[in-house]
Amino acid sequence: MRVTTNLIFDQNFRAINTSQGQLSDIQTQLASGRKLLRPSDDPVGAVQVIRLTEEIDKTVQYRRNIDLATNNLELQDTTMRSINEIVNRGRVLVVQAGNGIVSREDRRALASEIEQIRNQVVDLMNTQNASGEYIFAGFQSREQAFVFNPGNASNPIQFQGDDGINSMQLSDSVSIQTTVSGKTLFEDVKARLDIHNISNAGFTFNGFDMQSQDDFDVFHQQNYSAVNPANNQYQLELLAGNQVQVTNLGTGAVVGNVPYVAGQATVFEGLSFDIQGPVGSTLDFDLQPPDKQNLAETLHRMSLALNDPNISDYQYQQEIRNALVGLDNGLEKMARENSSVGARLNIAESVLGSLLDNDVANQKARSAIQDVDYAEASAEFSKQETALSAAFASFPRVAGLSLFDFI
Known part of the structure; x- marks a missing residue:
């Protein structure tokens, strides 16, 4: 083989350039801490790094979602607990108002405190988060959720939001509800x-009493017809043998027979009727349509009853019963929502733990592929530096091997 001068120079230059390039790559690895400087260094590893990086970035976003969801849920929980506390105080006052020895001045004092509780409840129902959004306004979170208008007798507490519910994605497969509409929680x-x-024929009717609200509620829920109002009409008729027969006037069906004792109340499905009369006497009544009432409105109507000097004792007692049942139903609904919020907070905490575990595993896997081993890279740097030095030292001697040097 004939070795020309050009071949000698080309080979030595190529060796020096190669050594310099390898030394430069190792130096860049040491400076950046990355073993993969370009996809061609490890095509398969580069694809894995991209996929792992996407998972890590996704975990970062999910953690932000969890923080935001947790903050929202904790604010809701705190607000509902505050409402629960002051409504319970209001309930105590309503019970106190039912005491037979409460004077007119006492009623006014109770009304004043219940009004303050009502105002606190309305204020809490309009709670805003750090972004200024009303947390119980549904999707209309920039608008005040509830407005108190005492001049509107039929609807003093007006809801201005909607029944929208926001959700937050916590992981690829887990999404939780982060808000609850005030319509669902307080309106419904x-x-x-x-x-x-109530109308009577033949009976001397001295009024009725709700002896057992629970028994009557069960009867109402099982028998009330929203389709045919006639089926909600009932009649009590005194039969021979001291029996009161209860008939559904719409269907004609006999729904019950209860004993009749003159001078004693006649009880049917939790209703206690004070009736007296001869055989054949009747008393008709209708089931009242189911209704819903805002929690703050219940307190408002109780305060009006306490301030009304002309209210009858019967109507006053009815307002107390209405308030107690309304407050109890509202407290029960908030208790269920509190439990739901607690469950969602537990889910968020559990998902966060899983995300952190997965993040550690992904970070470790990515590091194994792309991060440089400093001990190995330092040794390789020394080796390449020695090789480059040798190439520089040998090149002048190889380049000097020419016949002209021996002539």
Whole structure:
């Protein structure tokens, strides 16, 4: 083989350039801490690093979502606990108002405190988060959720939001509800079930009492017809043998027979009727349509009853019963929502733990692929530096091997 001068120079230059390039790559690895400087260094590893980086970035976003969801849920929980506490105080005052020895001045004092509780409840129902959004306004979170208008007798507490519910994605497969609409939580609270349109023929009717609200509620829920109002009409008729027969006037069906004792109340499905009369006497009544009443509105109507000097004792007692049932139903609804919020907070905490575990594993896997081993890289740097030095030292001697040097 004939070795020309050009071949000698080309080979030595190529060796020096190669050594310099390898030394430069190792130096860049040591400076950046990355073993993969370009996809061609390890095509398979580069793809794995991209996928792992995507998972790590996704975990970062999910952690932000969890923090935001947790903050929202904790604010809701704190607000509902505050409402629960002051409504319980209001309930105590309503019970106190039912005491037979409460004077007119006492009623006014109770009304004043219940009004303050009502105002606190309305204020808490309009709670805003750090972004200024009303947390119980649904999707209309920039608008005040509830407005108190005492001049509107039929609807003094007006809800201005909607029933929208926000959710937050916590992981690829887990999403939780982060808000609850005030319509669901405070507006859609069942009011006390009752009867109305009472009329009697032959009976001396001295009124009725709700002896067992629970028994009557079960009867109402099982028999009330929203489709055919006639089926909500009932009649009590005194039969021979001291029996009161209860008939559904709409269907004609006999729904019950209860004993009749003159001078004693006649009890049917939790209703206690004070009736007296001859055989054939009747008393008709209708089941009242189910209604819903805002928690703050229940307190408001109780304060009005306490301030009304012309209210009858019967109507006063009815308002107390209405308030107690309404407050109890509202407290029960908040208790269920509190439990739900607690469960969602537990889910968020559990998902966060899983995300942190996965993040550690992904970080470790990515590091194994792309991060430089400093001990190995330092040794390789020394080796390449020695090789480059040798190439520089040998090149002048190899380049000097020419016949002209021996002539």
